[in-house]
Amino acid sequence: MTTVQTILRWRGPDGGVRGWFGRQPRLVRWTLLAAIAAGAYALPYVGEVPVIGPQIVTEGVDWRTALFNISYFVLLALGLNVVVGFAGLLDLGYVGFFAVGAYTVALLASPNSDFKTNWPWLATVPVAIVITMISGVLLGWPTLRLRGDYLAIVTLGFAEIIRIFAENTTLLRGDRGFSGIPHPPGKHADGTPIFGVRDAGPYYWLGVSLIIVIVLAIRNLDRSRVGRSWLAIREDEDAAAIMGVRTFKYKLWAFAIGACVGGLGGVMFAGQNGFMNSASFQIQFSVLILAGVVMGGSGNIAGAILGGALISYIPDRLRGVEIAGQDAFQYRFLMFGIAIILIMIFRPQGLIPSRRRAMELKDRAKEVAPQ
Amino acid sequence: MHFDDLAHNWGPLTASGLAQGAIYALFALGYTLVYGVLRLINFAHSEVFMVGSYAALITWGFFGLDENSATPPATEVIGYVVLGVLVAAAISGITALVVELVAYRPLRRHNAPPLAFLITAIGASLVISEAVGVATHRNQRGVPPLIQPADAFTIGNTHVTNLEILIILLTLVMMVGLDRFINRTRLGRGIRAVAQSPDTAALMGVNKDRVISLVFLIGGLMAGIAAVMYLFKIGTTRYDAGFSLGIAAFTAAVLGGIGNLRGAVVGGIIIGLFENYGSALFGSNYRNVVTFVVLIVILMFRPSGILGEALGRARA
Numbered sequence: 001m002t003t004v005q006t007i008l009r010w011r012g013p014d015g016g017v018r019g020w021f022g023r024q025p026r027l028v029r030w031t032l033l034a035a036i037a038a039g040a041y042a043l044p045y046v047g048e049v050p051v052i053g054p055q056i057v058t059e060g061v062d063w064r065t066a067l068f069n070i071s072y073f074v075l076l077a078l079g080l081n082v083v084v085g086f087a088g089l090l091d092l093g094y095v096g097f098f099a100v101g102a103y104t105v106a107l108l109a110s111p112n113s114d115f116k117t118n119w120p121w122l123a124t125v126p127v128a129i130v131i132t133m134i135s136g137v138l139l140g141w142p143t144l145r146l147r148g149d150y151l152a153i154v155t156l157g158f159a160e161i162i163r164i165f166a167e168n169t170t171l172l173r174g175d176r177g178f179s180g181i182p183h184p185p186g187k188h189a190d191g192t193p194i195f196g197v198r199d200a201g202p203y204y205w206l207g208v209s210l211i212i213v214i215v216l217a218i219r220n221l222d223r224s225r226v227g228r229s230w231l232a233i234r235e236d237e238d239a240a241a242i243m244g245v246r247t248f249k250y251k252l253w254a255f256a257i258g259a260c261v262g263g264l265g266g267v268m269f270a271g272q273n274g275f276m277n278s279a280s281f282q283i284q285f286s287v288l289i290l291a292g293v294v295m296g297g298s299g300n301i302a303g304a305i306l307g308g309a310l311i312s313y314i315p316d317r318l319r320g321v322e323i324a325g326q327d328a329f330q331y332r333f334l335m336f337g338i339a340i341i342l343i344m345i346f347r348p349q350g351l352i353p354s355r356r357r358a359m360e361l362k363d364r365a366k367e368v369a370p371q
Numbered sequence: 372m373h374f375d376d377l378a379h380n381w382g383p384l385t386a387s388g389l390a391q392g393a394i395y396a397l398f399a400l401g402y403t404l405v406y407g408v409l410r411l412i413n414f415a416h417s418e419v420f421m422v423g424s425y426a427a428l429i430t431w432g433f434f435g436l437d438e439n440s441a442t443p444p445a446t447e448v449i450g451y452v453v454l455g456v457l458v459a460a461a462i463s464g465i466t467a468l469v470v471e472l473v474a475y476r477p478l479r480r481h482n483a484p485p486l487a488f489l490i491t492a493i494g495a496s497l498v499i500s501e502a503v504g505v506a507t508h509r510n511q512r513g514v515p516p517l518i519q520p521a522d523a524f525t526i527g528n529t530h531v532t533n534l535e536i537l538i539i540l541l542t543l544v545m546m547v548g549l550d551r552f553i554n555r556t557r558l559g560r561g562i563r564a565v566a567q568s569p570d571t572a573a574l575m576g577v578n579k580d581r582v583i584s585l586v587f588l589i590g591g592l593m594a595g596i597a598a599v600m601y602l603f604k605i606g607t608t609r610y611d612a613g614f615s616l617g618i619a620a621f622t623a624a625v626l627g628g629i630g631n632l633r634g635a636v637v638g639g640i641i642i643g644l645f646e647n648y649g650s651a652l653f654g655s656n657y658r659n660v661v662t663f664v665v666l667i668v669i670l671m672f673r674p675s676g677i678l679g680e681a682l683g684r685a686r687a
Contacts, residue, residue, distance in 0.1 A: 084486070090486070090489075142667065142671055143667065143670075145674065146670055146674055147674075149406070149412055149625065149629060150625060150629075150670055150674065150675070150676075152412065153621060153622055153625045153666065154663075154666065154667055154670065156618065157622070157662075157663030157666060157667065158663075160618070160659055160660075160663060161659075161660050161663055161664075164656065164657060164659055164660050165660075167656065168654075168656040168657065283614075283618070284614075287414075287493055290489075290490070290493070291490050291493050291494070294486050294487065294489070294490045295490060298484075298486055330505055331501070331505060333497050333501045334497070334498055334501035334502055334505065336497060337493075337494045337495065337496070337497030337498035337501060338494070338498055339494075340490060340491065340493065340494030340497070341473070341474055341491050341494040341495060341498070344478065344483070344487050344490050344491045344494065345477045345478060345481070345491070348478055348481045348482075348483030348484065348487040349483075349484065349487075
């Protein structure tokens with residue numbers, strides 16, 4: 001079997017849970033995935049499971065809010081995974097797109113906005129998606145001919161510029177922020193809104209549904225011509241260009257799709273919180289999400305989901321926990337940092353490494369083996 | 372837009388920008404050296420800097436100096452400053468070495484992909500800054516008034532202070548020293564060899580691990596010195612002081628051509644100057660916007676920085 005066939009062969013060749021999973025008939029695989037999705041929907045009730053439940057639930061944070069946080073972190077990790085994991089473009093300013101999405105919602109829907117449009121939340125969603133996509137293309141157009149770390153610093157600069165404008169322009173209201181951003185629509189039978197202020201559960205379920213849609217879309221993209229072009233660009237951009245892959249076009253696609261998913265995360269965030277200001281979009285946030293993607297397994301959708309969930313869950317779980325008489329809350333990022341280092345030392349390819357990636361690396365090791 | 376402001380204060384802005392740029396240059400050296408040898412953004416370098424600033428403050432604290440104490444006599448001041456610089460450089464150097472040992476070396480053993488290094492670097496950066504944050508209760512700490520800024524000389528409305536002269540001179544000395552070290556000595560040749568081709572260098576008998584440690588040590592020493600200069604110029608430090616400064620310094624390294632020592636100096640000074648001009652022109656809130664716009668524009672015309680990437684490449 002030629003190298004290309006090995007790389008493009010989808011199911012892993014060997015054992016392990018995923019090897020077993022890959023060998024099952026299509027029906028079994030889809031049933032299992034549906035069961036996992038159902039499990040995700042049931043997570044808000046996990047606290048009622050005896051013995052295990054209380055260990056999982058966050059103590060210092062409302063569990064459903066923590067779950068909602070997880071859902072938009074996962075969304076962001078999925079989007080960044082397209083840029084970093086699939087196309088291999090190092091983006092350190094991903095929070096910029098998150099901010100563009102959130103600010104579009106705020107500007108169009110909040111009563112504080114100078115535009116005074118007061119749109120409902122749902123109407124802002126398509127506009128926000130289009131605008132974040134455009135911002136992705138606008139950022140990518142001049143910068144995507146830069147390579148590697150140059151691209152990283154420019155994207156970081158982009159996010160900083162957005163944050164600085166958010167902080168200092170009257171249109172974006174700085175740290176006074178926008179309040180009264182409307183929630184998603186829908187009413188219960190008794191007339192109370194489904195998406196209220198107190199219960200974050202519905203937002204979480206909305207988030208999970210969005211994640212499922214995005215996962216299906218991204219998975220199909222990755223298996224298409226576009227995905228194969230990303231793979232080629234990631235592994236060797238020059239070789240890809242020589243083989244006729246239009247590198248610039250596909251890099252721009254990766255950027256735009258990543259941006260649009262990030263914007264969607266921002267839309268969710270604004271819709272749930274009802275209030276947002278410039279403090280929500282620090283650079284550290286992009287770094288955290290990047291850490292999640294790579295920790296989970298760059299280039300792998302399941303890995304991105306796990307990584308994104310962990311970066312939100314670990315700090316929230318440590319809130320309100322007492323270790324040796326001290327509140328773990330103030331040590332949460334310290335412990336989180338240690339966790340990142342340990343995970344990367346023991347699993348340098350991430351918690352759930354991309355199989356395709358692993359095969360490529362093995363193949364490459366063979367090429368350079370006789371040193 | 373305040374063009375008259377800029378025109379009127381051009382002299383003072385330039386003087387202060389040069390001093391700021393000198394600090395960035397010293398700081399950027401750590402990024403550029405490590406990048407030149409390992410092709411890796413050492414994200415934890417900003418924390419190496421921050422640790423150095425605390426090391427100097429704690430040293431002065433031993434002598435009963437804090438932000439409220441009086442300025443000691445001149446002879447003592449020289450002693451304190453030298454001691455502060457030495458301790459800060461030493462502690463920063465050691466921190467950089469430890470980061471290399473704990474966060475990077477195990478990954479190199481595992482032949483990890485490049486992104487993995489970036490993430491452990493982020494982890495190390497979080498650990499250090501949070502540890503200091505917890506220990507200092509996230510308060511900022513002031514600098515004892517060791518050096519009272521006084522005008523050294525005046526040209527027109529430009530008052531050049533003794534502090535600015537000290538910072539610029541010290542940077543120049545360090546830079547020339549480092550340049551000679553890299554280009555003239557045996558150890559420097561080792562660094563250039565590893566930067567050019569790690570495997571070939573190893574075959575030629577260069578101890579790769581030792582060279583990498585050395586590079587981290589030098590970067591740390593420079594960051595420690597930059598930290599003391601920063602303390603004198605800004606007056607306070609905090610557990611997260613390294614972060615934004617680190618971004619500016621890294622921008623400087625990229626601007627000059629990452630991996631290129633002289634590039635780091637050129638980049639640092641350009642960033643320092645443009646930050647000052649930019650904040651005069653658009654207000655100080657927008658200083659970083661100016662920095663990044665300058666970066667993007669320069670990278671559009673010179674995609675690998677002003678002086679290009681070359682630690683070992685150009686002149687072997």
